[in-house]
Amino acid sequence: MEDNTIRYDKLLNGSELIEFENRLQDYSITAKGQKYEEYNEDSEDIQKQIESSTDDLCQLLELKRISMSNKRSVGIYEEDSNRIRVNSILGKFSWLGYMENKNMYLKPHEALLLIEMNRLVVFYNEVIISLEQAYVLFFGKNSTLTMEEYYVFSNLSRIGYGVMIHDSEYDRKKFLAINNRKKVKKEDEMIWCVLLQKLNLPYKHEFVANERELYLKTKVNLRKHFVAISGHSYNDDDEDDDKELYQDEPPSKKLKSETNEVDSNNFIDILKTELQYISYEKFFQKFCYIKRKQFDKSLESSSFKFNFDVFRPKTHFKRTEQLASYRIIVITYKDEFPTHSQLEILKRQQAYDVPIVIATVSENMKFHYSLCVL
Amino acid sequence: MESEKVKLVLINKKVMTFNVDDYIKLRKHYRIVGNLIGIVPAFPKNIHLSHLPAIYSEYEVRLMIEENIAIIEEKCDLSKKPTEQMRKDYEKHTEKIANDMFKPILDKKLKNVKLNMENIIKGKRKKLMKAGVPEEEINITEEDILKEEEKKLRQTINPNISLSEIPLEYPFHTTDVRIISEYHVTNEAKYKIFKDLWHKNMFITSAENFGGDFLTYTGDPNLFHASQIVHIVDPQKKFNHHFLSSCSRLALSVKKKCVFAYIDEENNEVVYQTIEWKNLKLRELYSSINDQTYQNQFESDDDDTEKEVEIGESSASAM
Numbered sequence: 001m002e003d004n005t006i007r008y009d010k011l012l013n014g015s016e017l018i019e020f021e022n023r024l025q026d027y028s029i030t031a032k033g034q035k036y037e038e039y040n041e042d043s044e045d046i047q048k049q050i051e052s053s054t055d056d057l058c059q060l061l062e063l064k065r066i067s068m069s070n071k072r073s074v075g076i077y078e079e080d081s082n083r084i085r086v087n088s089i090l091g092k093f094s095w096l097g098y099m100e101n102k103n104m105y106l107k108p109h110e111a112l113l114l115i116e117m118n119r120l121v122v123f124y125n126e127v128i129i130s131l132e133q134a135y136v137l138f139f140g141k142n143s144t145l146t147m148e149e150y151y152v153f154s155n156l157s158r159i160g161y162g163v164m165i166h167d168s169e170y171d172r173k174k175f176l177a178i179n180n181r182k183k184v185k186k187e188d189e190m191i192w193c194v195l196l197q198k199l200n201l202p203y204k205h206e207f208v209a210n211e212r213e214l215y216l217k218t219k220v221n222l223r224k225h226f227v228a229i230s231g232h233s234y235n236d237d238d239e240d241d242d243k244e245l246y247q248d249e250p251p252s253k254k255l256k257s258e259t260n261e262v263d264s265n266n267f268i269d270i271l272k273t274e275l276q277y278i279s280y281e282k283f284f285q286k287f288c289y290i291k292r293k294q295f296d297k298s299l300e301s302s303s304f305k306f307n308f309d310v311f312r313p314k315t316h317f318k319r320t321e322q323l324a325s326y327r328i329i330v331i332t333y334k335d336e337f338p339t340h341s342q343l344e345i346l347k348r349q350q351a352y353d354v355p356i357v358i359a360t361v362s363e364n365m366k367f368h369y370s371l372c373v374l
Numbered sequence: 375m376e377s378e379k380v381k382l383v384l385i386n387k388k389v390m391t392f393n394v395d396d397y398i399k400l401r402k403h404y405r406i407v408g409n410l411i412g413i414v415p416a417f418p419k420n421i422h423l424s425h426l427p428a429i430y431s432e433y434e435v436r437l438m439i440e441e442n443i444a445i446i447e448e449k450c451d452l453s454k455k456p457t458e459q460m461r462k463d464y465e466k467h468t469e470k471i472a473n474d475m476f477k478p479i480l481d482k483k484l485k486n487v488k489l490n491m492e493n494i495i496k497g498k499r500k501k502l503m504k505a506g507v508p509e510e511e512i513n514i515t516e517e518d519i520l521k522e523e524e525k526k527l528r529q530t531i532n533p534n535i536s537l538s539e540i541p542l543e544y545p546f547h548t549t550d551v552r553i554i555s556e557y558h559v560t561n562e563a564k565y566k567i568f569k570d571l572w573h574k575n576m577f578i579t580s581a582e583n584f585g586g587d588f589l590t591y592t593g594d595p596n597l598f599h600a601s602q603i604v605h606i607v608d609p610q611k612k613f614n615h616h617f618l619s620s621c622s623r624l625a626l627s628v629k630k631k632c633v634f635a636y637i638d639e640e641n642n643e644v645v646y647q648t649i650e651w652k653n654l655k656l657r658e659l660y661s662s663i664n665d666q667t668y669q670n671q672f673e674s675d676d677d678d679t680e681k682e683v684e685i686g687e688s689s690a691s692a693m
Contacts, residue, residue, distance in 0.1 A: 010545040014474025039592035117418035136452040
């Protein structure tokens with residue numbers, strides 16, 4: 001037996017490297033023709049197509065990760081801490097990696113993505129890590145992600161999103177730091193709160209409760225602006241708040257607004273006859289609606305957790321200054337889909353509200369995303 | 375024979391392959407498709423193209439073991455630190471590659487010099503004339519320039535910078551390999567149906583996207599549309615009309631047949647029931663989605679067609 005640990009059939013020699021590098025450079029995607037409905041053994045055309053399609057697939061799969069050694073970043077696998085120290089960085093890593101003691105480190109899943117993209121080569125005891133070994137090492141005992149989670153991470157990263165593992169504490173601190181930096185005026189922030197409330201969107205309840213006076217003042221001011229801009233009288237559905245508002249307003253204003261209530265769109269004015277009422281009743285019966293379940297406060301924890309925070313693509317991405325655009329929950333097809341109340345719990349756990357996306361991954365890594373708007 | 379079997383690797387409970395020939399062999403000769411999940415090196419950001427590794431479902435793996443198509447190996451060496459011997463061998467290999475690559479890199483650079491030879495001679499001649507050398511005494515030959523350039527290049531080319539490869543497969547001999555001879559699946563009935571379909575010369579993939587269990591193809595999924603959506607049902611449970619209606623409607627709209635499969639408890643055999651739409655008009659309408667009138671006609675026919683769904687037991691050969 002040959003006294004060598006290397007299997008030369010699994011590595012390219014010098015001339016093969018040049019040949020495969022040329023193949024990689026010259027490779028272009030071949031257009032797929034129309035798919036057939038039925039298999040016909042006698043059809044020559046189909047047989048030819050099958051052969052050429054297999055050849056195309058072979059050509060694609062035979063592409064190898066070849067590059068000049070000075071055009072890839074180089075990393076060293078540190079088994080004790082299960083991370084990769086990057087010795088030379090080429091290109092921008094954007095949201096990938098973190099600094100510690102002036103060294104750049106990558107988490108295993110980040111390194112695997114870069115290896116797969118032919119941007120990084122990792123050495124373990126000065127021996128190159130093949131893709132197969134990377135899968136074993138990085139999805140082994142101390143893996144940070146499951147394979148399903150990695151594929152969601154890889155897919156979103158390649159589309160262009162910034163993807164980071166969700167860390168609620170870090171998220172909260174970042175949110176507070178950004179808000180402090182912005183130094184938004186109380187008055188300005190209250191305008192947003194009133195507008196968001198009007199649209200039934202989430203707003204800062206605590207802030208509004210603490211600044212009740214400012215809230216009422218802002219609401220009155222906004223009404224004035226509304227009347228000035230539109231020329232119509234203001235029509236508010238929020239009765240409770242209205243009562244509070246009127247209590248604070250001078251009596252003259254109160255009277256004025258009460259007399260202004262005649263509106264042609266009001267049901268009371270239209271539904272005067274029994275016939276009219278019946279036609280309206282019939283119309284409303286046609287609607288199907290699902291009643292929104294009340295949030296059960298007794299449920300405090302959910303078995304689901306956020307896996308990733310996703311950031312919209314940006315040319316100058318700074319992880320300390322950008323807030324997440326979506327949060328991802330990764331589940332498999334065998335798991336049960338989260339219920340409304342479970343999602344509600346997760347929604348309330350967030351430092352700031354963003355849409356939740358559920359990525360459902362099948363056993364052989366096919367997946368789809370569902371966007372949940374609560 | 376043992377040597378003809380395909381070798382697949384078990385990584386973290388998933389069965390995968392990193393070998394091109396094995397993948398093609400399984401796909402072409404055994405109709406086992408798996409799913410390619412890797413990134414294509416030429417187009418790393420293209421999410422519509424995929425590359426090795428390929429991953430196989432639990433039903434595919436069980437079938438490959440039972441039919442003696444493949445061996446599943448767990449390579450324990452891969453999680454261990456490379457030995458000193460491996461380090462030395464790899465170092466030797468990289469040195470050899472660097473030496474092998476030196477000649478082609480030098481040749482490539484000299485080829486560029488040859489291509490620009492005329493301009494180089496002109497330039498040198500001009501330079502010498504400017505320096506005051508009379509024109510008759512200037513004697514520059516191509517050979518001299520090539521020799522001079524080669525000498526320069528030999529000093530400047532860094533042998534450590536050459537083409538390098540990140541191998542797909544583990545490029546060392548393995549000593550600690552565990553062979554997996556038994557593989558359990560979560561749903562035995564589903565496996566039995568999968569196996570039966572495979573023996574009917576079909577390509578099978580999962581049908582999560584269509585709300586079913588399997589999609590079956592008469593030819594390679596790269597070239598052929600799936601022809602059936604197979605739903606596995608429990609004969610013990612009552613059949614739900616809503617389920618029947620939604621399955622058959624969905625299958626019609628994607629031009630496939632809706633098949634219900636179950637295990638007959640009396641003779642332990644797989645039974646298939648195919649649902650077909652009798653209303654030809656509607657079937658045509660569904661298949662010509664581009665037709666402008668589609669929407670209107672569909673709505674007017676809607677109420678009648680629900681009654682025309684025909685359920686009939688089909689024999690295995692009819693599938």
